[in-house]
Amino acid sequence: MANGDLIKLGTLYVNGIKQPNPMNGGDIPKYTSGNIEIKDTDVDDAYKIKWIEVILDDKKFLVADRNILASVSWDILNGQGLITGKDITIDGKQCKLRLLTGGSFDRDKNNNEWDKIITDDNNKWHWVDSLSWVQNLYRETVYRVVRGGSSARSSGYTGSNDSQGWRPVFEVLPQTKYLVQNKNNNLFKIINDVVIDLGIISPIENVFIKQGMNIMPLLTEAIITQIGNCKVLKWTDSGIVNHTLNIQVEYKDKLFKCIEGYKLKMWTDDVSISTAKLNYSTEPYRPIDKLDEKFKVLMYKE
Structure with a gap:
């Protein structure tokens, strides 16, 4: 995706x-009642919402290219968290769904x-x-701006319970994702210590x-034993550099054995980043810490 691109993403429920996604001003779905949601993209192209990608103040936005819902009040949108925004996930992408700011009529x-x-x-x-x-x-005041x-520059105001159009915006949130890959190139994810x-x-x-x-x-x-020699893969779209390999073992001598042959692999769209860092730390170990409470240590001096 690039600034100005038309993106088809998500479906309105x-x-x-x-x-259906409206094609002209007369076929915009009208709100009657119930929850307003945007869910994962439908396979039918007629139900895919059209967005235009915009980069503003170093943030990425997807702005609906038109109103996708008509006859809905500001109060209804506000009651469902759709004014200043709520975090949702669409097709695995994390974003904040909200309205654009539009100035306070003659202010801002x-x-x-x-x-x-x-x-x-207007064609766009x-x-x-x-x-x-x-x-x-x-x-x-109690009035809201439309x-x-x-x-495009027109600005007006009306009551918050009046019925107008909803043109949502996705504020795309930075993402970081991890996968594990073994020497056979199988990919794994781990959920609650269960290897998938x-x-x-x-x-x-x-x-x-x-x-x-x-x-x-x-x-x-146990996970390392199950997967075998492997590496942690990290993907990010936010330019994060530092990365810690999170390995838990019982003794520090096993730690070095476990990480032998490990690789750290990172993807980022920040072309200025050329290195990543692998940090490790060990906890002090005393044999006495592993003894049962019934054991006693006797010391004597000759």
Whole structure:
């Protein structure tokens, strides 16, 4: 994906029923009741939501290219956490689903996401005759700001219980995913100390997104014995450099035996990063710590 690209991602569900993505202003689904959700992308192209990728202030956004739901109030959206945002996962991608900021009518003019992102190209952004809710209050009153309609720069206000359009935005959250690969190139993920063999598949970005673990796996001696000589693979889209191999064994002499032949493999889209770091630490070990309480240590002096 690149800045300005049109992306098809996710499917809108209202009250548990999937909704077709609108093609023009007259076929936007209307809200009647129930939960508003965006779930994983449907196989049918007619139900795939269209987004435009935008990079703003070093953040990645996917902004709906039009209203995807009509006749919904600001209060309904707010009650479902869709104004300032809630974290969701779509097709394995973590993001915050929310509204754009749009300025407080005549205040914050141009210093908001709507005016920085939505251009005068109606063929791209479809704002004609289609008012969209934004986050902002009108002059700190009970009214809420709406944008679009007669032009991309148009700004108005109305009651929060009025019915207008919903143009959502995904704020894409940084991701880090982990997989384990053994010498036979089998990929594994570990959930609650249970090893899941994913088979021999290439560790590409899409595999990390859909199958990868969100936290660094703890490789116990039992897991290492089961998987065999292996390496931890890490994928990130946030440019994280430092990475710790998380191995748990009983004695420090076994630690060095366990990590023999280990490799640390990392993927990042930050071309300035050329190295990764492997850190290890050991706990002090005293034989007396392993003795049963009934044992006594006697000392004498000649």
